[in-house]
Amino acid sequence: MYSGATMKLAIIIPAYNEEKTIGQVLKTIPRRFPKISQTEIVVISDGSTDQTAAIAKKARVTLIEHDLNRGLGGALGTGFEYARRQNFDCLVTFDADGQHDPEDIWPVVRPIIYHQADVVIGSRLKNPQGMPWYRIVGIWGLNIITAIFFWVWSTDSQSGLRAFSRKALEKIDIQSNKMEVSSEFFYEIGRKELKLIEVPIKSIYTDYSLKKGQKNFNALRIIAKLFYHRFFSR
């Protein structure tokens, strides 16, 4: 079914009140990749109350607007559903806060294009330069928790830069609404026996992205939710 030259790629950008960074992020994302015939950038404005949607509207991107804020998991779920309906072959998730280097999209997509993996995680911790120590500790804590709950090991379970193959797109069923979705992906990867690889990516830490990003404090909430999803939900 895959004929290398005609693959469709969707770059999903969940955004909640990111007017300060979204314009720059959309400008810098490359649209041409080897073996990709069509690239569609999809911004999911998750009930934003600022100019996020207006800025995305002006850029040449697809805009999906949630009427209410549902959280990261809710926004990514919408992106997945859109990609499934539009028959995309590959889906990339990319953060709107400007913490990812757009040059890292291709290294994450490449293993999907060449059928080396179903899911690729861009790991910030393979080369954690410039990352504050408390962030490293927080992410490692959640890595361990993710491994305990879902039996899948990742060096950066909370990374926002990931790529999914068509097979992964069809099999992954996101239940979480909020930040715990990052760990839930690993539940699905383990359960549906998807092939996972990790590639190193850079992370650009600015005061802004640090403020917007996850706090270690959130970890407790995430653990409670993961516990619920693992043992009580479905």
Add this chain to the structure above:
Amino acid sequence: MNILGGVALIKIFFTLFALFALSRAVIRFYTKDLNLKELIFWSILWLGMIILVFIPGKTNFLAKILGMERGNDAMFFLGIVALFYASYRLYVKANEQEKEITRLVRALALKNVKRKSKIKYQKSK
């Protein structure tokens, strides 16, 4: 503290509360929010509670079943268990409702997609 010829204040409070709850059930029956079956259920429940409150030593058999010394301890124990279960049910319900809302928001959002740009590259390397 005992007043009114040895009736504990808590019993009076409880009786008043039970009567109040019962009156709510009756009002809701007249406004057709409850049907007759439900009214009978709530009436038996609250009237039964009032009667139970005035029978001394009625919780002792419960305590014996649970291996506790006093009826009061058994009531506290059962009360806490019931509350834990109620909060668990609420947690589950809230979570499921969150999911439902997400589904709804998603369906609406996908209906109104502004698909402005489809950037196509016929041949790219």
